[in-house]
Amino acid sequence: MSQLISSRNFLPLLGLGLLSAFGCTKENLSPTAGGADAGLSNSAVQRDAQATPGFVLRAKQYIIIATGDQLPANLDAQTAAANGKVTNKLAEVGVAIATSDDPDFATKAAKIAGVRSVVHDFTYQGFEPEPNRVLETAAADNVNPPSTGDSNPLYPLQWGATAIQAPEAWNTGNQGQGVLVADLDGGFELQHPDLRENIVGSMSFVPGEPAQFVGTGSSHGTHTAGTIAAVDNNIGVIGIAPKAKLLLVKVLGDAGSGSFSWLMQGILYATQQRADVINMSLGAALPRNGKYLDDAGNVVNDTKATQELLVALSKVTSYATKNGVTLIASAGNDANNGNQDKSLVHIPADATGVLSISATAPIGWALAPLTANLDRFASYSNYGTPAVTFAAPGGDFAYPGNEIVVFRGVRQYVWALDMVLSTGRVSATGAGSYTWMAGTSMAAPHATGVAALLIGKNGGSMDPTQVESALRASADDLGKPGRDPYYGYGRVNALKAVTQAN
Structure with a gap:
């Protein structure tokens, strides 16, 4: 299933931003806008670098892992004796974060009674933002059959909701009432009109950055949050669970990078806030061979690092599931065959208790909206057994042509309409924008919404x-009967999920 994605030219997307799976570059052209052209503010192009090898060992930052679920009672003093300083304790799971200038700190601290191991923290790149290009706002013609979400002007462009029968699920009265979803991602547009009503809290574990998105380019976190629970308010898009509440937790910086220790803290925090579901549209692929670059550019051989980092993260995810939290993560965008290539560990998708989501998408949906296959396996998605638990709509850009169509009131490239539309940036006047993106980062929140x-x-x-x-x-079993490498146990189905017998 691995395939090269060639460069292709594109229009400025008429105000809708675009996030393609990494490996695809596109060049701006300048078409003439007018007549049926639909502008939805914040045109942007990004590269979804989730699950790429772009991570760096942090030479002076460490993760201390206890033998059990309890940290040593005198850890602070013993860490200081080993020339380090404890900066944060995840006491509930037996993990601590520490700093040290001593290159032998890990060896010394690992000798503390009750400590299993000490490994370096890591920084990874979750996505690479690009500049925004702002155009005017316009609405799409609503031509979908009547449903709960039908009055939202951009709902006709949300093929993902159709693929998983979300409108039919809403019409049964099930819209996520009483459920708290924590979205762990980069920064968020906390005042987006399609999100504001459902946001009950926010937190940032990124030093020096608030939960509010303050960077440039499109907001990955805002997009995933909208897919999960954009409000049914007749303004723009609608989330898969429009009455669920959102706890927005920033574990990646606005520039797209983050440390694994921030991710672990975010999971623990969301669990303590009694989240029912945690969405993690992020990740990294760590080598099993233990060869890394550190933040000074040196090659470091640490054969235990990957294993022990997965142990530390699994302590946190196990704690979450034991406390009633369903964990969902994106499978990754490398088109990696996990059945053949076992050289990588995908974090957090491979951690204990995490449901890993692959991506599906149509090709040329706008040309045949009633007959296009919405469940085609996406060109970039990782796959393998047991690498994938379920599949969900993630979008794609594999349509081979560059035709432009007027589709449901929007003038756009055919291949762009195969991607996932959700919430984007907020303008200085408070108006919300909407952005097209594609990736397993977009598939995970569809599955989270169904959950x-x-x-x-x-x-x-x-x-x-x-x-x-x-x-x-x-789930709809779309591949070989039972669990298969592409769809896992199947592509999630919202209607069946809420109408099946308990």
Whole structure:
């Protein structure tokens, strides 16, 4: 399934930003706008670099992993004796974060009684933002069949909702009521009119950066949050679980990079805030051979690092699932065959208890909206067994032509309309914009939304094992019977999830 993605030219996308899976570069042209041209503010191009090898060992930052779930009682003093300083304790899971200028700190601290291992923290690149290009706002003609979300002007462009039968699920009365979803990502537009009503809290674990997006380019976190729970308010788009509440947790900087320690802290925080579901549209692929670059540019051989980092993260994810949190993550965008290439560990997708989501998308949907296959496996998505648990709409850019069409009131490239539309930046006047993106980062929030619908249908609380079992029972088995490398147990189905017998 691995394929090269060639460069291709594109229009400024008429105000809708675009996030393509990494490996695809595109060059701006300048078409003449007018007549049926639809401008939705914030045209942007980004590269979704999730699950790439772009990570760096942090030479002076460490993760201390306890033998069990309890940290040594005198850890601060013993860490100081080893020439280090504890900066944060995840006491509930037996993990601590420390700093040290001593290059032998890891060896010294690993000798503390009750400590399993000490490894370097890592920084990874989650996405690479590009500048915004702003155009005027316009609406799409609503031509979809009547449904709960039908009055939202951009709903007709959300093919992903159609693919998983979300409108039919909404019409049963199930819209995610009583469910709290934590979205762990980069910064968020906290005042976006399609999100504001559902946001109940926000937190940043990125030093020096607030949860509010203050960077340049498109906002990855705002996009994933909108797919999960954009409000049904007749303004723009609608989320898969439009009545779920959002806890927005920043674990990546606005420039797209983050440390694994921030991710672990974010998961723990969301668990303590009693989130029902955690969405993680982020990740990195770590080499099993233990060869890394550090932040000074040196090659470091640490054969235990990958294994121990996965142990540390799995302590946190296990704690979350034991406390009733369903964990969902993107599978990655390398078109990596996990059945053949076992040289990488994908974090957080490979951590204990995490449901990993691959991506699906149509080719040429705008040319045949009633007959296009919305469940084609996306060109960039990682796959393999057990690398993939479920599939969900993630969008693609594989359509081979450069035709421009007027589709439901929007003049756009055919291949761009195969991507996922969701919430984007907020202008100085407070108006919200909407952005097209593609990646397993976009698939995960579709699955998260379905999980929220399911949990809401069952009273707002549900054990993660029950959630997974119900998703398996309701998923559309699109590949080989049973679990297959591409769709896992199947592509999630919102209607079946909320109408099946408990």
